[in-house]
Amino acid sequence: MPDIRLEHLRKDYGAVTVIEDLNLEMADGEFTVLVGPSGCGKSTTLRMIAGLESVTGGQIMIGDRDVSQLEPKARDLAMVFQDYALYPHMNVAKNMSFALRLARMNKADIDKRVKEVAETLDLKAYLDRKPAELSGGQRQRVAMGRALVRDAGTFLFDEPLSNLDAKLRGQMRAELALMHQRVGKNMIYVTHDQIEAMTLGDKIVVMKFGKIMQAGSPEELYRNPANKFVAGFIGSPTMNFLDAELSEDAGTLHAKGEGFAIPLSAQKAAGLQSHKDRKVTLGIRPSSFAEDSAGIEMPVILSEYIGAQSVLISEMGGQRVAIEVNSVAPVRTGETRNFTVQGDEVHLFDPQSEAAL
Amino acid sequence: MSIARANRMTPYLFLAPAGLVLLIALFYPICYMIYASFLDWNPSQRIGEADWVGIRNYVKLFSDDAFRESMWVTIKFAAVVVTLEMIIGVGLALLLDRNIRGMSVLRTLFILPMMIAPIVVGLMWRYMYHPTVGIFNQTLTSWGFEPIPWLSDGSWAFASIIIADVWQWTPFIFILSLAALQSLPSSAIEASKIDGATGWQQIIYIKLPLMLPVLIVTLLLRLIDSFKVLEVILVMTNGGPGLSTEILSIRINRTASEFRELGEAAAMSNLLLIVLLILTFAMFIYNKAQELRAQRLRAAAEDTE
Numbered sequence: 001m002p003d004i005r006l007e008h009l010r011k012d013y014g015a016v017t018v019i020e021d022l023n024l025e026m027a028d029g030e031f032t033v034l035v036g037p038s039g040c041g042k043s044t045t046l047r048m049i050a051g052l053e054s055v056t057g058g059q060i061m062i063g064d065r066d067v068s069q070l071e072p073k074a075r076d077l078a079m080v081f082q083d084y085a086l087y088p089h090m091n092v093a094k095n096m097s098f099a100l101r102l103a104r105m106n107k108a109d110i111d112k113r114v115k116e117v118a119e120t121l122d123l124k125a126y127l128d129r130k131p132a133e134l135s136g137g138q139r140q141r142v143a144m145g146r147a148l149v150r151d152a153g154t155f156l157f158d159e160p161l162s163n164l165d166a167k168l169r170g171q172m173r174a175e176l177a178l179m180h181q182r183v184g185k186n187m188i189y190v191t192h193d194q195i196e197a198m199t200l201g202d203k204i205v206v207m208k209f210g211k212i213m214q215a216g217s218p219e220e221l222y223r224n225p226a227n228k229f230v231a232g233f234i235g236s237p238t239m240n241f242l243d244a245e246l247s248e249d250a251g252t253l254h255a256k257g258e259g260f261a262i263p264l265s266a267q268k269a270a271g272l273q274s275h276k277d278r279k280v281t282l283g284i285r286p287s288s289f290a291e292d293s294a295g296i297e298m299p300v301i302l303s304e305y306i307g308a309q310s311v312l313i314s315e316m317g318g319q320r321v322a323i324e325v326n327s328v329a330p331v332r333t334g335e336t337r338n339f340t341v342q343g344d345e346v347h348l349f350d351p352q353s354e355a356a357l
Numbered sequence: 358m359s360i361a362r363a364n365r366m367t368p369y370l371f372l373a374p375a376g377l378v379l380l381i382a383l384f385y386p387i388c389y390m391i392y393a394s395f396l397d398w399n400p401s402q403r404i405g406e407a408d409w410v411g412i413r414n415y416v417k418l419f420s421d422d423a424f425r426e427s428m429w430v431t432i433k434f435a436a437v438v439v440t441l442e443m444i445i446g447v448g449l450a451l452l453l454d455r456n457i458r459g460m461s462v463l464r465t466l467f468i469l470p471m472m473i474a475p476i477v478v479g480l481m482w483r484y485m486y487h488p489t490v491g492i493f494n495q496t497l498t499s500w501g502f503e504p505i506p507w508l509s510d511g512s513w514a515f516a517s518i519i520i521a522d523v524w525q526w527t528p529f530i531f532i533l534s535l536a537a538l539q540s541l542p543s544s545a546i547e548a549s550k551i552d553g554a555t556g557w558q559q560i561i562y563i564k565l566p567l568m569l570p571v572l573i574v575t576l577l578l579r580l581i582d583s584f585k586v587l588e589v590i591l592v593m594t595n596g597g598p599g600l601s602t603e604i605l606s607i608r609i610n611r612t613a614s615e616f617r618e619l620g621e622a623a624a625m626s627n628l629l630l631i632v633l634l635i636l637t638f639a640m641f642i643y644n645k646a647q648e649l650r651a652q653r654l655r656a657a658a659e660d661t662e
């Protein structure tokens with residue numbers, strides 16, 4: 001299985017540019033997730049890789065082969081569509097074996113493969129049913145099965161779980177992760193759900209307006225977001241953003257706002273001297289707050305209990321913030337609590353370019 | 358009468374005028390025709406003066422070679438035109454189902470023949486088939502070929518009326534097939550491309566099977582229509598030469614106006630009506646079967662939720 005490279009990929013629809021100069025490398029056997037808000041060009045990118053959408057410019061390399069002008073069937077891929085795209089007139093077995101029958105595999109081998117895959121996807125009882133006779137979750141599994149019976153080099157998924165209810169989605173997510181461990185093929189997965197991206201991806205590619213905002217491992221994206229967009233997109237609950245100013249106080253750089261001053265760790269402060277006395281956007285994850293009687297006094301406007309954790313909505317310098325706390329000691333709305341923020345857990349962004357500082 | 362009951366009756370009240378018109382305009386003539394088919398009735402008589410002859414008209418028909426020939430011509434005609442029209446119409450639809458510039462203009466052009474009045478179509482083709490000044494023979498002779506006896510030779514005349522009918526009615530199948538094609542789930546076709554289907558394989562394994570319900574109804578509609586065809590052929594050949602293009606409706610027309618046998622003409626009409634009823638019934642059964650199947654599938658899907 002070769003690695004896949006997108007080089008200066010571009011897609012225009014008439015005068016509208018949907019994808020502009022996209023460069024991306026996907027290593028052999030890697031699970032890559034394209035994630036971003038709806039309309040950012042994820043599906044378009046995936047469909048160009050699949051060959052369902054023509055390429056306006058640039059190259060798609062699979063191994064050292066430029067496939068950007070080839071028919072889908074010459075690209076050695078399998079794909080799972082968001083709306084399943086099952087063949088309505090074929091039963092489950094026929095749906096799953098269609099590609100194998102076209103490839104003229106012998107019948108005994110086809111049966112064996114279909115049985116195997118049906119077994120792992122718990123579809124054995126439904127092999128004779130037409131898609132219309134199946135529930136949503138079953139159809140989704142058939143769509144998955146249709147891709148899995150093929151021994152394709154690359155698997156493409158376009159939001160395959162978005163039509164399922166939460167429970168089934170979690171189950172299928174785990175199933176997919178296991179499957180990737182087992183077969184170790186290239187997988188490219190499109191989703192708008194950052195939790196899916198975080199749990200599944202070896203590599204996450206965050207997109208916005210047809211551009212890559214950042215690509216990297218889930219940890220990289222969470223720990224060191226390259227810009228405000230990625231910081232806000234990855235992680236749940238969402239990162240808090242506050243207007244602040246960098247100022248030096250007793251030899252330490254502080255992120256200072258109305259009613260708070262957070263001393264930056266030496267590591268963070270390094271290289272920020274040039275930004276002294278400038279405005280910055282301060283990013284604090286809800287989980288970075290720690291209760292500390294010496295900390296900033298903060299009113300609890302709303303307390304949302306979600307199990308082991310609670311999310312408190314509060315105010316800091318006149319700006320809304322969310323704080324994640326342990327639910328052990330219940331917090332009631334209307335109370336006041338004190339919190340500190342560790343100086344090495346804050347993120348700083350340029351207010352204009354939104355790039356991380 | 359309670360209000361609920363009155364409400365239930367409302368739809369029938371609204372349907373009543375249409376029902377009445379239907380009764381007068383449809384059932385009355387049909388009953389009249391069935392009654393007439395048992396009479397020895399000459400156009401100069403009033404219907405009351407005609408003699409009752411029982412089923413003699415029908416018995417006579419079955420031993421009448423001219424009628425049998427006409428029946429055979431009609432069946433041959435219907436079979437050939439519907440086959441050709443289905444193949445060409447569906448083929449064109451498959452060919453033109455793409456988004457190229459100018460395609461919408463082309464599609465509109467294709468359906469023009471269908472909108473021309475049949476008499477006009479007949480006249481038009483008659484002039485084009487004219488032995489000396491018609492465009493076909495003029496072209497042939499100018500290229501140095503022998504002119505073709507388009508309408509004056511039996512076999513050629515049969516071919517000529519088929520060409521004209523195919524020209525006029527292929528668009529009907531074309532637009533219905535195109536509509537069917539464009540409402541196919543595009544993702545299923547894309548999935549088949551990923552699965553490795555060539556253009557032909559997409560057509561054979563995906564597109565045609567999914568279009569099948571529409572194609573079957575289209576076929577039946579065309580078949581019904583082709584059994585009733587009259588004007589174009591009447592204008593072009595009037596059934597000739599000999600009996601070569603004398604389809605049933607022309608035969609009926611001649612029996613009534615030329616041979617002055619209203620009873621026999623009515624008997625023929627009834628036979629044609631029976632054929633058409635069988636076809637219509639086949640279509641009805643097919644639609645019902647489809648509905649039942651869809652219902653069963655929905656029920657099964659709900660079971661497994």
Ligand SMILES: Nc1ncnc2c1ncn2[C@@H]1O[C@H](COP(=O)(O)OP(=O)(O)O)[C@@H](O)[C@H]1O
Binds near residue numbers: 016039
């Ligand atoms: N066939 C098309 N013609 C014109 N614009 C399109 C077409 N398909 C998609 N787009 C536009 O391209 C952008 C990206 O679409 P898409 O890749 O489907 O987004 P995503 O999958 O990330 O939600 C959208 O703004 C959409 O409106």
Ligand SMILES: [Mg+2]
Binds near residue numbers: 042043044159
């Ligand atoms: Mg999409």
